[in-house]
Amino acid sequence: MVSARPKTVLIVDDEPQNCSLLTALLLPEGYVTRTATSGELALAAVAEQAPDLILLDVMMPGLDGYRVASILKADPATAAIPIIMVSALSDRDARLSGLNSGAEDFLTKPIDRAELWLRARNLLRLKELSDALHDQGAALEQQVRSRTDDLHHLAHYDSLTGLPNRGLFLETLEKTLVLGAKRDCTVAALFIDIDHFKNVNDTRGHAFGDELLRQFGHRLTGCVRIRDTVGRLGGDEFGLILMVPDGPDQAVRVAATVLESLNEPFDLYGNDVTVSASIGISLSPDDAADPEDLMRHADTAMYQAKGTGRNAFRFFTAQMNAEIHARLELEAALRLAVDAGDFRLHYQPKVRLTTGKVCGLEALLRWERPGLGLVSPLDFVPALEATGLIVGVGAWVIDEACRQVREWSLSPIGALPISVNVSGRQFQEGDLVADVARALDTHSVPAHLLELELTESMLMANTEQTIATLHELKAIGVKISVDDFGTGYSSLAYLKRFPVDTLKIDRAFVRDITTSPDDAAIALAIIRMAHSLKLDVVAEGVEDAAQLAYLRRHHCDQIQGFFFSRPLPAPEVDALLRRGAGITTGHDPQQPHDTLLLYGAEPVGLAAMRAVLTGDGYRVLAAATLDEGLELLALHPVQVIVCDQPSAANGGAAYLDLVRDLHPSVLRIVVAGSGDVEAMTHAINRSAIHRYYTDPWDVELLRADVRDAFRQYWLGHEEPARVGLLSPRTDPLSLRGPSPAHARLPGQVPSPR
Numbered sequence: 001m002v003s004a005r006p007k008t009v010l011i012v013d014d015e016p017q018n019c020s021l022l023t024a025l026l027l028p029e030g031y032v033t034r035t036a037t038s039g040e041l042a043l044a045a046v047a048e049q050a051p052d053l054i055l056l057d058v059m060m061p062g063l064d065g066y067r068v069a070s071i072l073k074a075d076p077a078t079a080a081i082p083i084i085m086v087s088a089l090s091d092r093d094a095r096l097s098g099l100n101s102g103a104e105d106f107l108t109k110p111i112d113r114a115e116l117w118l119r120a121r122n123l124l125r126l127k128e129l130s131d132a133l134h135d136q137g138a139a140l141e142q143q144v145r146s147r148t149d150d151l152h153h154l155a156h157y158d159s160l161t162g163l164p165n166r167g168l169f170l171e172t173l174e175k176t177l178v179l180g181a182k183r184d185c186t187v188a189a190l191f192i193d194i195d196h197f198k199n200v201n202d203t204r205g206h207a208f209g210d211e212l213l214r215q216f217g218h219r220l221t222g223c224v225r226i227r228d229t230v231g232r233l234g235g236d237e238f239g240l241i242l243m244v245p246d247g248p249d250q251a252v253r254v255a256a257t258v259l260e261s262l263n264e265p266f267d268l269y270g271n272d273v274t275v276s277a278s279i280g281i282s283l284s285p286d287d288a289a290d291p292e293d294l295m296r297h298a299d300t301a302m303y304q305a306k307g308t309g310r311n312a313f314r315f316f317t318a319q320m321n322a323e324i325h326a327r328l329e330l331e332a333a334l335r336l337a338v339d340a341g342d343f344r345l346h347y348q349p350k351v352r353l354t355t356g357k358v359c360g361l362e363a364l365l366r367w368e369r370p371g372l373g374l375v376s377p378l379d380f381v382p383a384l385e386a387t388g389l390i391v392g393v394g395a396w397v398i399d400e401a402c403r404q405v406r407e408w409s410l411s412p413i414g415a416l417p418i419s420v421n422v423s424g425r426q427f428q429e430g431d432l433v434a435d436v437a438r439a440l441d442t443h444s445v446p447a448h449l450l451e452l453e454l455t456e457s458m459l460m461a462n463t464e465q466t467i468a469t470l471h472e473l474k475a476i477g478v479k480i481s482v483d484d485f486g487t488g489y490s491s492l493a494y495l496k497r498f499p500v501d502t503l504k505i506d507r508a509f510v511r512d513i514t515t516s517p518d519d520a521a522i523a524l525a526i527i528r529m530a531h532s533l534k535l536d537v538v539a540e541g542v543e544d545a546a547q548l549a550y551l552r553r554h555h556c557d558q559i560q561g562f563f564f565s566r567p568l569p570a571p572e573v574d575a576l577l578r579r580g581a582g583i584t585t586g587h588d589p590q591q592p593h594d595t596l597l598l599y600g601a602e603p604v605g606l607a608a609m610r611a612v613l614t615g616d617g618y619r620v621l622a623a624a625t626l627d628e629g630l631e632l633l634a635l636h637p638v639q640v641i642v643c644d645q646p647s648a649a650n651g652g653a654a655y656l657d658l659v660r661d662l663h664p665s666v667l668r669i670v671v672a673g674s675g676d677v678e679a680m681t682h683a684i685n686r687s688a689i690h691r692y693y694t695d696p697w698d699v700e701l702l703r704a705d706v707r708d709a710f711r712q713y714w715l716g717h718e719e720p721a722r723v724g725l726l727s728p729r730t731d732p733l734s735l736r737g738p739s740p741a742h743a744r745l746p747g748q749v750p751s752p753r
Helices: 016-029 039-048 065-074 092-100 113-146 151-156 166-183 197-204 206-221 248-261 291-307 318-340 377-387 390-409 424-429 432-443 456-460 463-476 517-532 545-553 570-578 603-614 626-635 652-662 677-686 699-717
Strands: 008-012 032-036 053-057 083-087 105-108 187-194 229-234 237-243 266-268 271-273 277-284 312-315 343-352 357-369 373-375 418-421 450-455 479-485 502-505 536-540 558-560 595-599 619-623 640-644 667-672 691-694
Touching: 008 016, 008 039, 016 032, 016 113, 032 039, 039 053, 039 065, 053 065, 053 113, 065 083, 065 092, 083 092, 083 113, 092 105, 092 456, 105 113, 113 166, 151 166, 166 187, 166 229, 166 237, 166 291, 187 206, 187 248, 187 291, 197 206, 197 271, 206 229, 206 237, 206 266, 206 271, 237 248, 248 277, 248 312, 277 291, 291 312, 318 357, 318 377, 343 390, 343 570, 357 377, 357 390, 357 558, 357 570, 373 377, 377 390, 390 418, 390 424, 390 432, 390 450, 390 570, 418 479, 424 456, 432 450, 432 463, 450 456, 456 463, 456 479, 463 479, 502 517, 517 536, 517 699, 595 603, 595 626, 603 619, 603 640, 603 699, 619 626, 626 652, 640 652, 640 699, 652 667, 667 699, 691 699
Parallel strands: 008 032, 008 053, 053 083, 083 105, 277 312, 357 418, 418 450, 450 479, 479 502, 502 536, 536 558, 595 619, 595 640, 640 667, 667 691
Antiparallel strands: 187 237, 187 277, 229 237, 266 271, 343 357, 343 558, 357 373
């Protein structure tokens, strides 16, 4: 007996050690392996000799795994090669991106040997069965085309439409059910009846009716894959047999396609005739395993569709019918809501912990459905995503948020930044940059007052395109925030490449931050990492005073949650802001206060700085002479100094030198005259400054630099949190695997600008 040919596996990974590991894992199972270290080399290897299976890494330079899979699946010559995506990403959106690109399966690093063997074996078996089904369908199609005059054809095919007749249809259905049982795959049977077909025969004659049936059968064939079966069951009744490995939704898509195809009139001897159809759907093995029973149930469901007004489809299962009906009804209501402008924005305040004041708001989409009241975003936002309506709605949200920013900026409330959530489809399919630019221009809003919130999974999908789009947005001047940080696979390597301003700690880690060492360790690691990268941190879902105090003590920048305010309509937010609502700073006498020293002889400049920085919650001291400045440093625990005009005339240069020698841990920021080259050179060469810039100074830049200086100071002087070390099980920040238990996120002193 001749043994079967060994199966060939192509391993694609840009890291040679990963290729070697997978080769070693597959060798005991008798697979022949080939390797490629890039997407381009992988395509070349497949073109040279097609493998039986491909193990494809997701993240690679050049063509990433998603693109390689899409190219292979788009080519009929390579579309049948099964692909297993191999990635360190484990979140749901990453898996869906892989499957959407055409991959049949997904493995998460580190690879389990037994799981790899089983998945490879099962996919290869499924490929053999799929090939057999494909061959069977191709053979049937060939038989239809080449043997029209054969007696066998007359016995099994409808003479009017050329489609399988009822006998062959049921025979094919029986074979498909057997194959579906072997593959553990659902089979869908669709029973289709033309609505009011008798009227065509009665008013236009049987010749018109026959021509309609011929064209109807042809149109049905165009709605399905070549491997599916279309048959004429008799009269104006037709049937479809579908293999639906994706479940009932795939049958829904085919039924919807059939109904949509009937919107185009039929040309019957120069006359346009429009008809509709009613469709019943039954599923095996859920509804029946016998061909006759399955078609009878589909027939029953078809009459249910006729009873609800025709031009519709129904499932035999009552519960499934209810779910499908509710979903279709929701989608229809959402389309009406978009046309009618029924959406609203509510706003949840964000509070800066150093001041206790509202420092911004998050815009949240709300829908009050007529007759039902407010609908939970968890119910309607996924439907907006699924239908693609989110692209237009998202553009409206950005415009409305900018309009609200403008309205408040012209009121006593003043300008407050508003953050807007951006969906994955809006980011990938819409023109986000154009939407943002148009909204800012229409409402004359400074770009830094608009912040866009994106999830980790969105950032990690199509990384190069994402980075390019984010840089375009940053060039406009908007802020970028990463929402729900820590819930996905947080890649530090990529995070450093993204032009991000803010990280938002997901509420899942805040909920038990005072009682769970694991959650506390993750939250504090995110805070320290963000501050090391000079990013703001917002904690979501803060609901009690203990959470607030813990986050403040560990230098979280902002909080958001029900403890301060739930999301509110704009008028209620307006009233809250006009009252000046906030939270007490709650400074703990045992904890050092953020203390800032202003040094300089120019009273107007110092007064302006003091007014700006006092409002940010710092204790601000001021000195005009060298002796006064040294005395204040001796009396108070100062962390940051801002020195205005450090020239020889006011002793500023000498003061900076003394601060460097006497108080080396104090961070120094220098503001010098635009032409004071000597002072700038001295400060940079001798005084080890944290920041340096020239007049006229920018208010927002000064505030951001001072805030960053305090972060850097506390990163170097804060005591380690007493919550235990991060364990590999709970560490969301590891890139390739568990980090060493002693690993720390180092502080980083920025270079002068």
